[in-house]
Amino acid sequence: MEAHARKLERIFDSTVTYQIPLFQRPYVWTEDKNWCHLWDDIVDVTNRYLANEKCRSHFLGAVVLERANNATGSIETRQVIDGQQRFTTLQILLIAIRDLCGKYNSSKLYDRFDGLVSNKRSKVDLDEEAYKVWPTNSDRLAFKVVHEISSYDVNQMAQIDEKIKSSQIFKAYQYFTRMLELWFVEYDDIDECLDALWEVVREYLQIVVIDLQSQDEAQVIFETLNARGTQLLPADLIKNFLFRKLEGSEKEVEQLYNEYWLPFDSDFWREEVSQGRTKRPRIDWFLQNYLSLMLQDDIKVSHLFDSFKTYVYDTEDNYDKFDNSFFQHPKNTTEHLIALKQFSKLYQLITQPKDERGALFLYRLEAVGTATVxxxxxxxxxxxxxxxxxxxxxxxxxxxxxxxxxxxxxxxxxxxxxxxxxxxxxxxxxxxxxxxxxxxxxxxxxxxxxxDSSRMPDDIELKANLLERPIYGRIAQYKIRMILEAMDSAAHHNKAEYMPIQRNLTIEHILPEKWEKHWPLTKEGKSAEEILEQEAHRNLLKNTIGNLTLLTHSLNPAISNNSWEIKRPEIVKYSKSNLNRYFQIEAEDSVGEWNEESILERTALLADLFVEVWQAPLAKPRDLNDDKVEDVYLAIDV
The missing domain is CATH 1.20.120 (Four Helix Bundle (Hemerythrin (Met), subunit A))
Known part of the structure; x- marks a missing residue:
């Protein structure tokens, strides 16, 4: 067999049809597992191109092809032995781009993209030869519909059978059409965007094409490629690359392996862990973050092996260009192994901290849901x-x-x-x-x-958001729980014994979400409009942080929608948290009701605790040019 890296445009530009054999499974790729990652990678390269930044060729994977025996003079045909899901998805994406060119009247680019998904009718004998990729039997009808209609033709879309609309192929077409339109909103120049897409497809998207020779057994190769077993990780490719570069005796190489690489082959580093919405082996995340630091660039997981090779060759050939202010970059293969081991230990300290402050930071970071730090x-x-x-x-x-x-x-x-x-x-x-x-x-x-995309909010803006903007329902409950836990810790008094708050408590509204039965509004002497405004104000304030607290799983439902006269004694009686000591103090002061004013007062107190926990930016407060926000801040101070 022969393997070559080919640009996407070169693979699909010639008059050829890639047939997916009948024994292959139907199209099964989905948005969460496949389409979104392909789209993220392609749009990242395109954004770099539009920003005139350095673009790396993006590797889209590999396909295994076998030349079919065609009659003399007929169109060239290849069978897709492996990689049919990837090939089909790329065709659907190219069709979506083609149709977008049609919508924006870019006939030149429409013809170019159409040339990547269609063979000229004048050059084919059979109808199916008009398609660059011809799917397996169960997918052909849906693929033909996607190929021949446009999502921008309302009449055509209305006539599509529901069975076709429920197919993964049609869903993929709708997904890429939607993502393209959303991406276009970010830019003013549509023609520039379409040109950039063409250049990326033409120059920066690559597939490794493995061509089988006549003596190769296609079925055996197919079974081997799809056999059950451990997936080959980027780390495996990096390991092979580094140890092939090492010079020395077999014993010396083995010694380096045992000293520097052996831990990476353990189950710990191959265990799949989540980072955001994606789950990958732990070593993938480590390598991504390591390379992002070393190269001072945003490195995609799909680029790990290519980026690592580039880094190694650059440190060998252009070492002077690297900044060594904080640590020496590796100069040779052995030093790369040493650096990987050193930084892997640091990565473990971050992701599995043994100290209390580090563990608290990680817990709060996971609640924020940001892994790019x-x-x-x-x-x-x-x-x-x-x-x-x-x-x-x-x-x-x-x-x-x-x-x-x-x-x-x-x-x-x-x-x-x-x-x-x-x-x-x-x-x-x-x-x-x-x-x-x-x-x-x-x-x-x-x-x-x-x-706005990167500034750090000052105390004025922060307190304004806490005081008048609902937090419950706007951000996830586990994030709110983390904030309330931090408030509880900040409310601890040094005269009291320290009792860390449980992390399995539930969020409770003091003024219930359904308040109408036990918390009536005073309507006497008010117009209908005033009553509506009062209800709207209460419904807003009930979801602000001043109306929220943490209770146990058993106490919360027992008092949930009851009146203030029932809820407060129960909270005071059973809750031992610093957060709820507030209600005990208020009970002693004989405050007889919980209303909008009470919520605002407690919000101001919690806002002060917030800024104790999470300090403000060093720069002077931003001029918001907003009288309402300034008034809110003054109200909090009062």
Whole structure:
């Protein structure tokens, strides 16, 4: 067999049809497991191209092909022995792009993309030869419909059979059409976007094509490729690459393996763990974060092996271009093995901390749901591994940045790029000032941005969000629980014994979500409009943080929708948390009701506790130019 890396455009541009044999399974790829990752990778390359950044060729996987015996003069035909899911998906994506070109009247690009999914009718004898890829029997009808209709033709779409609409092929077409349209919203120039898509397809998307020769047994190869067994990981390719490069005796190579690589072959590193919505072997995540730090770039998991090879060759050939402000980059293969082992230990300290502060940070980070900070965490752990106080201060600052933005409803979409820029800025400061970097320097960096995509909210904005903006229903309950737990810890008084709060408590509304029965509004003397406004205000405030607390699984349902006269004594009687001591104090002060004013007062108190836990940016407060927000802040102070 022969294997060659081919550009996507070259594979589909010639007059050829790729037939998927009847014994292959139907099309089964899905959005969560397959389409979204393919789309994320392709749009990432396209965004880099549009931004005039350096683009790497993106590897889309491999296919195994076998040349079919055709009659002389007929169209070239190949059977897809392995990789049919990938080939079919790529065709559906190209069809979606083609149809988008038609919608925006780009006839030139429409013809180009159509040439990648269709063979000219004048050059084929059989109808199925008009398709670049001809699926297995059960998928052909749906594929023909997708190929021949346009999602932008309302009449055609209305006539499609429901069975076709429920097929994975049609769903894939709808998914890529939808994602393309959403992506286009981010840019003003549609023609530029379409041109960029064409250039990416033409130059930067690659597939390894394995062509079987006549003596190769296609079925045996197919069974081998699809046999049950452990999937080959990027780490396996990296291992093979490094140890093939090593020079020395077999004994010396074995010694290096035992000393530096052996742990990576354990079940621990191959165990699949979640990071965001994706689950991959732990070593994949480590390598991604390690390379992102070393290359100061956002490295995709799908690029790990290619990025690692590039890094190795660059350190061998262009070592002077690497910044060694904080640590020496490896110069040879042995040093790469040493560095991998060293940073893997740091990664374990981050992901499996043995100290209390590190464990608390990880718990809160998992609640925030942001994994793109790990390269920065690797750098910080490397810098301050022998200075725990400095490291803990850094963790507090980073935690403040993430939690403040989460509470204020700010996007985490560009965090991967932003934290890469933070790493670059840390390097720049160290190089320029020739000083030891401190956690306070990182605080300064995180405080500098004025962009909504990356700025750190100040106390004015934060307190305004807590006071008048519902938090329950806006962010996930486990995130709210984490915030309330932090408030409970901050409310601890040094005169009391310390009792850490349980992490399995449930969120309870003091003023119930269904308050109408036991918490009536005073309607006397009010117009219908005033009553509606009062109800709307109460429904808003009931979901703010001042109306929320944490209770046990048994206490919560026992008092849930009851009146204040029933709820407060039960909370005071059974809850031992610092968070609920507030109601005991208020009971002693004989406050006889829980209303909008009470919620606002408690929100102000919790907001003060919030800023104790998660410190503000160093920069001066942002000028919001918003009288309402300023008034809210003044109300809190009062």
């Amino acid at each position: 790990y390269p920065l965490l690797l750098l910080a752990t490397k810098l301050w591994q022998s200075q725990p106080n400095e490291l803990y201060q850094f963790l507090s600052i980073l935690e403040s940045y993430l939690v403040r933005r989460m509470v204020c409803g700010m996007t985490s979409k560009n965090y991967n790029r932003y934290f890469t820029d933070v790493i670059k800025e840390i390097y720049r400061i160290a190089k320029q000032s020739q000083k030891v970097i401190s956690a306070q320097d990182v605080h300064t960096i995180l405080s500098k941005s004025n962009s």
